Amino acid sequence: MRTPRTATTAAVAVAALALTVGGCSSSGGKSSEDRGSAPASGGQAVSTPRLKIAMVTHSGEGDTFWDIVQSGAKQAAAKDNVDFLYSANKEGQQQAQLVQAAIDQKVDGLIVTLAKPEALKDVVKKAVAAGVPVVTINSGADSSKALGALGHIGQDEGVAGEAVGDELTKRGRKKVLCVIHEQGNVSLEQRCAGVRKTFAGSVENLNVDGTNTPASTSSVEAKLQSVKDIDAVVTLGAPMAAAAVQAKADAGSSAEIDTFDLNAAVIKQFKASQIGFAVDQQPYLQGYLAVDELWLNKTNGDVIGGGRPVLTGPAIVTAKDVPTLEKYTARGTR
Secondary structure (H helix, E strand, O other), rough: EEHHHHHHHHHHHHHHHHHHHHHOOOOOOOOOOHHHOOOOOOOOOOOOOOOOEEEEEEEOOOHHHHHHHHHHHHHHHHHOOOEEEEEEEEOOHHHHHHHHHHHHHHOEEEEEEOOOHHHHHHHHHHHHHOOEEEEEOOOHHHHHHHHHHHHEOOOOOHHHHHHHHHHHHHHOOOEEEEEEEOOOOHHHHHHHHHHHHHHOOEEEEEEEEOHHHHHHHHHHHHHHHHHOOEEEEEEHHHHHHHHHHHHHHHOOOOOOEEEEEEHHHHHHHHHHOOOOOEOOOOHHHHHHHHHHHHHHHHHHHHHHHHHEEEEEEOOEOHHHHHHHHHHHHHHOOO
C-alpha cells in the first residue's frame, strides 16, 4: 500500500490518533490476529452524558461505501455513549431537508457530506447558528470552513486523482475513461480532474447513474465498444468497479479496470486479477473520527486537526496488499 507523498504526514497523524482513541476495547487488548474476522467491538462506553449525533450523507441506494462509514461511526458512538442517527439522500435539496430534520430533533452534533455544497450551505449555516457543532466528512473540504464547521475529515480529492494519474502513467496507459456515477457531485469531478492533471495520456469522463447498475454497465460497455483504444477505466466507487468489470467482458475489451475505494467485492476482484489497483480513503476512519470529534468537542472543547482538514487517504492498494486487508474488508471495516 502506497501513500502519496502529499498526504503522508496527515495520514500518519490520523493513524496515531486512531490508535489513541481506539486503545480500549472489550477484547481485553487482544491483537487483531487474535480477533480474526470478528466485527470490531465498540468497547466499554464512557461515563459522559448521553449525546445525540446525526449523520446525513449524499449516499445513493446500494452504495456499500456508506455501510463502512456507518460501521466506524457506530463503533465510536458505542464508545462515546452516543445515540447515533443516520439518514441519506443523493439529491441535494432532499439531503438539506434531512439536515433540517436533524436540527429539529435537537441533536447535539451533526456530521454532513457536502457533495453538493450549494444545496447544503444555508441549512449547515443554520445549524451552526443554532449552536449545533458540525463536522463535514468525505466531500466538500473546500466549503467546510466557510460554512462554520469544526473541521473536515476525508481525503483530498484532487490529490487522490493526481495519485491515480501518476499510477496510470507508471503503468504505461494511454487513454483513460473516468466514470462519474453521480452527476453534479463536486468530489467525483475533482477526482477525474486530478487524474487529468497528472496523467501523461488522455482522459474522457463518462456520466452514469450509479443507482442503476444495469444501465451503468451498458453505458461503459457501449463506450468501450465505440472507442477501442481505451486502455484503462477508472471508477470512482467500489460498487461501480463490478459494473466496469462486467462491461469490459461484454465489450471484449482489454482495458485495465481501476477504482476508488475498497470493499469485500474489490478484494475478490483483486484475487481474480480483474482490477489493477484501488484508492483507499479509509471510510471507516471517516465515520469513527467524525463522531469522536463531536464527542471530544462537546465534552472537552477539542477540535481535531486544529480546524484544518484531517486526511484519511489516499493510499494506492494493489493485489499484494490483499493478505493484509482481506480480513478487514470481510468484517466491513475497510
